[in-house]
Amino acid sequence: MNSVHEGSLISAYVDGELIGEERHLVEAHLGACASCRSLEERLRRMKWALAAVPRRKIPADLLASLQKLYSPRSGAWARLKSSLSLPRIWVPAGAAALAALMLGLWFGPVRSSQEIPLEPLLAAHARYRAESWVPNGDLLAAAFSRAVDSRSEEERD
Amino acid sequence: MPGGCSIDFQVFEGFIRQWADKAYNFAFRLSGNEQDARDLVQEAFARAFEHRDRYDAQKPFDTWLNSILRNVFLDRMRRYEHLNGVSLDAQPPMEDSSWEEILPGRDAEPIDELLQREEEGLFQEALAVLPEHYRAALVLCDIEGLSYEQSAVIMGCPIGTVRSRVHQGRLLLRKEFEKLSRGAIGGKYEQRA
Numbered sequence: 001m002n003s004v005h006e007g008s009l010i011s012a013y014v015d016g017e018l019i020g021e022e023r024h025l026v027e028a029h030l031g032a033c034a035s036c037r038s039l040e041e042r043l044r045r046m047k048w049a050l051a052a053v054p055r056r057k058i059p060a061d062l063l064a065s066l067q068k069l070y071s072p073r074s075g076a077w078a079r080l081k082s083s084l085s086l087p088r089i090w091v092p093a094g095a096a097a098l099a100a101l102m103l104g105l106w107f108g109p110v111r112s113s114q115e116i117p118l119e120p121l122l123a124a125h126a127r128y129r130a131e132s133w134v135p136n137g138d139l140l141a142a143a144f145s146r147a148v149d150s151r152s153e154e155e156r157d
Numbered sequence: 158m159p160g161g162c163s164i165d166f167q168v169f170e171g172f173i174r175q176w177a178d179k180a181y182n183f184a185f186r187l188s189g190n191e192q193d194a195r196d197l198v199q200e201a202f203a204r205a206f207e208h209r210d211r212y213d214a215q216k217p218f219d220t221w222l223n224s225i226l227r228n229v230f231l232d233r234m235r236r237y238e239h240l241n242g243v244s245l246d247a248q249p250p251m252e253d254s255s256w257e258e259i260l261p262g263r264d265a266e267p268i269d270e271l272l273q274r275e276e277e278g279l280f281q282e283a284l285a286v287l288p289e290h291y292r293a294a295l296v297l298c299d300i301e302g303l304s305y306e307q308s309a310v311i312m313g314c315p316i317g318t319v320r321s322r323v324h325q326g327r328l329l330l331r332k333e334f335e336k337l338s339r340g341a342i343g344g345k346y347e348q349r350a
Contacts, residue, residue: 011324017305046327050299058181062195066173066202072166
């Protein structure tokens, strides 16, 4: 426990915040110590003076604007703000949309400029057809083979 | 959420009617000027409304509102300090400073006299010099008349800390007030001469 001389106990006593043992301790000390009684008196006067400081009232225009903002009748803006902010989905949703856009911008041009070259595929397909033991007409990719053949003939012509 | 409740517009409008003056007075004493007090009150009500589902209806609304208001004030103070590289808080007093060193003798009671003469401007000036946590403790306990327990909820600290801050705050306020009032009285004499 703090020493009564330290002062905060006397402040608390003046504020009516002490009970039980602490209160008895301070009362006993004040009965015996003139300087602490003097402090108690000064703190009490100061407390009364502070309690008498005039209270500021909210300016009428500010009160009116607050009441209008949160009025059940004309609180449309506040309701809108509230409905936007409460679910708190707009920030992550916006971030996801931005990320998707950035990915699109990043990968989009790369994919178009790096199209898969056709020649190695055609060469692989021709090798597969030549080396396969299955008759060409029965190959799973027979339709593709025919399309490739006809395109090759057209290009030669 | 345990204790949480849903406040509709009608209830919230009632809270504004009931607690706006108190919130404004707290804001004014914390910030020291009307414009900041207006901003603080508006933002505190906006945040209270936005987070109204967190309000515990078992507890007084004004305590919750004023704790929001103080947090808004602290946020702004920190932002200002960060942006400007300054500290708005004065140096706190030494913990072991004796009240006898700070309080003047029995004959001088300028704070009581000046307050009785409605020297509110000087009082506000002296209050503004105090570090924020002493200022808040004094405004809540001495001006608003709240208990240490209620003040502790608003300030987010233990009751023992409130007790210490109230006491140190009173000593500091008295010191600042006397410093200012000496200057003010000196100034008046100079003007007359």
